[in-house]
Amino acid sequence: MTQTPVPGRDWNDDPIRPPNAESQIGWAGVPLSETLGYYGVIKRAKPPTNDRLGFVPDYASVDVNKLVGQFLPSFAKALEAQDVDAILGHIDEGGYWKDVEMLTWDIRALAGHENIRPMLTERLAKTGIKNIRINPYMPPSLEKLGDDLSFVLFHFEFAFAHGTGIGAARLSPFAAKTGSAAELADVKSWKLYTIGTSIETVDGWDSENGDKVRYQHAKVHDPLRKARNYRQLREDEREYKDGSQPTVVIVGAGHTGLVLAARFKVLGIPHLIIEKEECAGYSWGSRYESLSLHGPTFTNHLPCIPFPHWFPLFLPAQQLSKFLQLYAEMMDLNIWTKSHIDGKNAVYNEKEGRWTVSITRSDGTKRVLHPKHLMVATGMTGTMPNMPDIPGMDEFQQNGGLIVHSSRHRTSSEWEGKKCIVVGAGTSAHDISYELKDHGCQITMIQRSATHVMSVEKSVRALFKPRENANRRGFQQTDLMDQAMYLKQPYPVEYELLNRGQRITRELDAELLQSLRKVGYRLHDGYHGGGAYSMFLFDQGGFYWDNGCCKFIANKEITLKHSEIDFFTKDGVVYKDGTSEKADAVVFATGWMNSKSAIQALLGDEMAKKCHERWEKGNAFFLGPEGESLINYCPLPQKGLWSMYHQFAFSRFHSARLALRIKAEELGIDVTPYGNKPIGPSSTAAGRQPRNQC
Template sequence: MITNGVPDWSDEAIRPADADSTIGWAGVPLSQTLAYYGHIKRPVLPTSDHLGFTPDFTSVDVDRLVASFVDRFARAVESQDIDAILDYVCEDGYWKDVMLLTWDIRTLRGHETIRPMLRERLPITEIKNVRIHSQIPSSREDLGEDLSFVLFHIEFDFAHGTGVGAGRLSPVAAKSGSVDDMADEKSWKLYSIGTTVQTVAGWDAEHGDKMRYQSAKLHDPLGQGRTYPELRQDEVEGRQGFDPTVVIVGAGQTGLAMAARLKVLGISHLIIEKEDRPGYSWASRYASLSLHGPTYTNHLPCVPFPSWFPVFLPARQLADFLLHYAGIMNLNVWTKSEVDGRNATYDEELGKWTISVTRQDGSKQVLHPRHLMIATGISGTLPTVPGVLGMAEFEKHGGLIVHSSRYQSRPDMAGKCALVVGAATSGHDLAYELYEKGCHVSMIQRSATHIMSVDRSVRYLFKDRELTNRNGGLPAELLDQSSFLRQPLPVQYELLPRGQAIARKLDKDLLESLRKVGYRLHDGYHGGGAYSMFHFDQGGFYWDTGCCKLIADKKINLLHSEIERFTEDGVIFKDGTHQQADIVVFATGYMNSKGAIQALMGDDMAKKCHERWEKGNAFFIGPEGESIVNYCPLPQKGLYAMFHQFAFSRFHSARLGLRIKAEELGIDVTPYGNKPIGPPSTAAGCRRRPEGHPL
């Protein structure tokens, strides 16, 4: 079916038809999830087919074109001439805004949606002095033989500080792709533009207020002669006037990055961590765990990773870095402490929370922050371990049943028979680790898995970031501006199959070797690879770090079955066959893989903030293609939820920090209204929810 010239997506279920649908969630077809079936309108890319000609991009003088376009566009913006502004934007183009015009994260598509936002917000934002960015060069962005853009970046001032933006130009108004047409400035319009806040009242989330650091010596602000260690101790414990303006729940990389932004912006903060150290989630996982995203994309604010660190950082090395990062950045952390979120109350008149925190010694302390941030992640806390007949008997006779999140290797593993249930990232990682420990390993692959090699495909797809923070490259902060402003998620999703097609070629031999042993492969939703699944399922893929070769070489046995019941010495599958096992690891994900607000504060607050327990929309993506929960203002004033990968958190923590700074300075940060929420995923009803998760 074709709608408005764009083919509708059509997916078949990834899960084999005869699989047991009560075990795990992997393989829910996209037609049963929230996303691209009328809920989010599919983008129309300005390809050669769509334009009706093949543009000669090689003839374009990029710098001349951008200089002329920005000059004319700037005049329209500064004069607040809405019609003139929209004349520079494609009829169906995008305007993405992150905490500048809207004080929210919004993606507006089409003139009729962009127009009311500009009409309402431009007069109060007062954008002026729009200019080409002094540090990020304009460029031709080639995304395939049939698709290119001219990419540029801008800087500007606004009523309360400065901002930056990124735009993609396309020759949509040209009549042909000739040299003359491409040289005509009137041929070009914005396919997309993104804007965001950079500083507020002289405060910069990356560097702080420079004037704060011009004192020759640190002095006690109360004149009590306290030394630096004494000041730090009082600050951490909240004594002597050190009251946190912001309380953050969770000391993982997300919470630490947010706290670092607040520290730089001069906003008092306190992190509450229930475990015994910052970065606990990375320190507590299986020993062989490594990050599958390149280290040069994962830098933390203010203190980047050393360039000699491994490209794919071991989790324990990251955990050590996070622990020291908290100290270097002077972050205030209470470990072995818990927030009573369900009894937290917000005083609308005072604009403050009342929350009770139980400390390690059992004492309770009441805090009154103006802002409460939940940074407990979306990896879940309730492991999915199906109840299978005979488990107790198996364990009674010395067998080990463990979820991947609880697995730790032991010295007596050699020679044992291990069965790993699940064939996504954790399943492969643990199968590899068990093999290296001398176990006889079998893996049960229930649903098809998306595979991409770390050493070839992943590095290729991130090659433009390899020189981040190094000679010949740009700082992470500037690369983030480009990455997160030039395209909204719907456009990124539409482009994913192009990169995945390249990855398939690079990994051709690897994928063919897996097919030969019966491994079930898929390319992600609509051929978009892991990132087409990440925002919806958070699973079903593996970026290979070595396990695939063991499977292809039959050193790890591959099975396609389901466990019927456990025996004293192993399992019986549903086809009646028996498998000996000493260890069974369920790499089967989590029941509550999202719902941080609900987990901390209960059902009523989760409902108020549109956080719905459901499968198929792990990031709560709304109709605009942006999360309606993550890093953005919520219906409950003073409350925020934060979760995502390193780069996303790095960029958005700066913008959220600046929003809070603006509010603390008395600036009106009321978000632009009429934000669409959208329906819940239809996949949410495919499986009965566990006890305690009634949403």
């Protein structure tokens, strides 16, 4: 498919847009060009570019240390005095305040004075912020994001009524007239565009070090004075003998569940992971054997025990699985494997604040537990493979043909030399095609809709370059880099900055992308030119970070087909365009069913509706109007229930904040979240669905 550049922009997202996207009205009555992704609820941010400011600031003249040294004391004075008008005087009218479990005991992204004011008015007195100071490990800096956009970025620390917090903020010269050096030297020319705050410790407890006083005894101490040694203590702790109960039950021992459990272990909160498979990390080790992570290892460190620096830059999934199993052992995490939870019959007692849940163990015995918190960490890909029902499948299989979903695919020597069709053109489709090619197979890839492509070795490394030396001697620690990543901006602001990075990657990958176009491969640039991460939270797919498969496509060693299978024959398929093809095997890399999301699959339809959880094309993470998830790591309408799923770095940062929130509640602190959280329209009545483009 030839793509014609659109006048006035250097990107193309037409292949993933509904028809006439620039003029058609979105789900919330807002033109799609003014909202994020398909979901017409989250308004697009307007960063302070030179065009918006009306001048070209002389940023080179700015002494960032002097500027922040003048701005922060004034802002701190207003915060500590709880003077809301004075605080807002330091923030642009269209600015953002993101909070993660500190001011709001929730994850909120408040846009504009009209939303920030009521939050500050209600929460400042309860929070008691004081002793605000610059973070000594992260000095202020001029953050240049292009010739037309820069910020002065600074990080700060503070105390509050129940512990300590951290923050990150961006300044822009909103009050300047010309952007001259003289104006920019005046602190009154500057206002905050974004500010983020988050909890860091609660009553002396932090999620990385816990309370070391508990471990200062000269020998292992049995609190019940039963003379139990370490092994016996661990067995009793893991099995919850003598009527003891976990405070938290986590469903799923993937990386998210393990990271959560590690945080609870450190904070002294009794926990238990329920895992249906035979070991922790099973989901990674059970996939196709050539699978490697497409994100660099240095971004994926786990709490307390990071990956060794010598590990491969892109970690093989089987090696990751092995590490996760060892991580669970080293961290003394409590896991019941080959066990199942009866979520459909789980009951929450509002008066007692506890669940009643039944667990079936590997030996068939049942245990009834009464945790305060039930956490669903079963992943973000759904529970049911999306396998289409196509006429002729039975005949094809009866004649020796193989049909398999990508989640169940395992290449073996029996595949050698076979004629294979791979349905799909996302990450799994490319990875499996690459693996089949290595096994001497003849491959046809069915690309039904356009794909965003970015190279791993060039572009991914370039985008993550600032984090490459994390945790190394003389460089920043991972937790400090996480602060910058997750606090300096809410997602609507990040969304507007994504296309700047993608411009760089398109230049780096120009030769690769052109080679794909020449063979008819359909490409797109992500929503509004933002690449994979502009799509990830909405569509959860439609992109491929190339680690080698694209060269086979460009060289025509893998055949492209732009159609769909109409029906199977006894020895192949017939496409909807009328052509046919012989095949020995067909792999459907077609993703997962939208109908079963995490809460819905475990606890049923009614609980999913109560918690506003819907899994659908156009908003996979169910982001609310503020641009942050209403589901992921957030307090839900059902008290005591939590759902979480995301990549390693996100889980690492937010698991710490959620665990501290639970610890605060255990310490008797009121953690009632700030209310008035906008939900947006019910997705079951959200109006026009996005087209299923094939």
